[in-house]
Amino acid sequence: MKLKLKLKSLVTLNGMLGVPGGICLCIWALAAPLIWVDSQVSIIVDPVPFWLAISTDTARSLLGTIASATITTLGLVYSIMLVVFTLAAGNIAPRLLQRFSRDRVNQVTAGILGGTFLYSLSVLRVTGPDFRPELSIALAFALAAFSVLQVIHFVHSVSRSVTIDAEVATISTQLEDQVNLLVAKANGNGRDFDSASLKTLVNARQSGYVTIIDETSLLKLGSRGDLLVEVRVAPGDFVLHGQPLARISVPDDGDGLSGEVREAISLEPYRGAVDDIRFSVRILLEIALRALSPGVNDTFTAVACADRLAAALVKPVSEGLRDDVLCDAEGVPRLKVPGLSLEELLNMTIHPLRQAAKGNILMLDHLGEVLNSLYSIAGPDARRLIEEHGRALMDTMKSSDPIRSDLAFLEKRLDFDTAS
Incomplete structure (x- = not known):
């Protein structure tokens, strides 16, 4: 392994x-x-x-x-x-x-x-x-x-x-593939996962960034050793030496089962984009935020980044994300991994763009268009979250002291209620 x-x-x-x-x-x-x-x-x-x-x-x-x-x-x-x-x-x-x-x-x-x-x-x-x-x-x-x-x-x-547009498209394609792996692929029920039996901590033996969590190996290990595993770190997290990586339902046996759990969680000196949605999101956000900075002032690059981030959110807002409990081949819940909720994903992508776009009417208006497009394909839970972002967008627009027609145009842009 x-x-x-x-x-x-x-x-x-x-x-x-x-x-x-x-x-x-x-x-x-x-x-x-x-x-x-x-x-x-x-x-x-x-x-x-x-x-x-x-x-x-x-x-x-x-x-x-x-x-x-x-x-x-x-x-x-x-x-x-x-x-x-x-x-x-x-x-x-x-x-x-x-x-x-x-x-x-x-x-x-x-x-x-x-x-x-x-x-x-x-x-x-x-x-x-x-x-x-x-x-x-x-x-x-x-x-x-x-x-x-x-x-x-x-x-x-x-x-x-x-070519910046080509780079943004390439990065977003990778992000879409990563996000789609999390969509609607749950095969377990959190209520059937006995977290109370997880009393043994598996600690890291080095410091580093989590780059790979081998879920397949952990599921096979759980089935072979008849144990439950709860991973407590996510790809992209920085782990300190001695920090808990996971909890298991058997006593610590050194380099036995607990050692195999430790080996299934790869730690590297620097953070990469392997299985790391947050890293890919932050790259697109970094491009957009640099483009919105006064020194660069390239709003249309930020617009392109917002469009590509919205494309990565299509399946999560329309189908939902998977649960955090996975079962083995026999259907027994064996593994619990840190999930990335839809609320966290939306907050991670929309909030930084909205905050950096304060005073930029063009970007704020386009964010309204992005929210409106996502709202049109979203499920009930996702619509509630998008409405909250719409209200925050309107508040940001008002704080920029826009003229009345610009504010009215943004209100008409949104097809949902933004009243607090």
């Missing part, structure tokens, strides 16, 4: 190490079997196709050129990525650098270039007057051509990454 969490953390949190390194090693590993095939098939003494025929000097020159070009391009790719993304993070949001490092195009480009470099060096090492591995050389040429195409794709991806 712990190895699986570490591998997932390596791929997702340290993307410019795990994924590019894996691709690089896989391409490099191709050198050994292909060189062996070339040594077994006496291709140099037989008539070879014209596209494989090559002299020793040309082969060594070609491989050297490919190796030097790919390592130079790899350095250039990293330089471009760091410079452009640093500028973008300064203008949009600093925490976007973590997301950029997990971008698949960046990862694949670095991996292919690094792998082509090592592969070409390996083939060059065995190429000489007595042995010309034509098949291996042909593959090196094909990898070089593919690297050129990948670099072109990389440049296209970078140009899109520094």
Whole structure:
């Protein structure tokens, strides 16, 4: 379990190490079997196709050129990525650098270039007057051509990454996927979960941010060990050494069942976006709040962020969020995890935008439009919460001392009663 969490953390949190390194090693590993095939098939003494025929000097020159070009391009790719993304993070949001490092195009480009470099060096090492591995050389040429195409794709991806609307859309898509996982997927009843039997605390053995809670492993553990587990931390929380991570219904057995519970809750030195709705919400909010600041004054970027946050709220307000009790395969309640209520989700997204938009009639009016759209698809409980936000929006508008027509326009915008 712990190895699986570490591998997932390596791929997702340290993307410019795990994924590019894996691709690089896989391409490099191709050198050994292909060189062996070339040594077994006496291709140099037989008539070879014209596209494989090559002299020793040309082969060594070609491989050297490919190796030097790919390592130079790899350095250039990293330089471009760091410079452009640093500028973008300064203008949009600093925490976007973590997301950029997990971008698949960046990862694949670095991996292919690094792998082509090592592969070409390996083939060059065995190429000489007595042995010309034509098949291996042909593959090196094909990898070089593919690297050129990948670099072109990389440049296209970078140009899109520094476009703020594209970034907002990409972040919001990830947020929607995270939120949708919480929607209407409850399979347990909180009343059947015996919290009174949870008398043993499982404490953290290090400080760090909660990045992954492996619910599947905890459910299997609960079924196998016939125990109940209540997780007391949520993704994104910072946990201190010795702080309770969970409560279980069996006595503390050190590194036994309680140790497995501890391993299912991954702690990392910094907070990432893995299974962390709050982190993704805060990135969009950070972009919007920076856009609404007097130094930037880009209201339409904030409008775009508000629209994308509203898109992530569609399913929660229309279908509700899941309960916090989960059952195992036999239907027995085994696991209780911290929930993210609809009220908390709405407060987290709407309040900061409304507070930062004070005095900005355009943004306040658009927030009214967002609330109105959500109200039209909301269930009864969600409508009550949206009405409260509508009243707060009207109070914020009034505190800005607007002209009468602007206030009347916002009141007409809302299809629900905002009277206190």
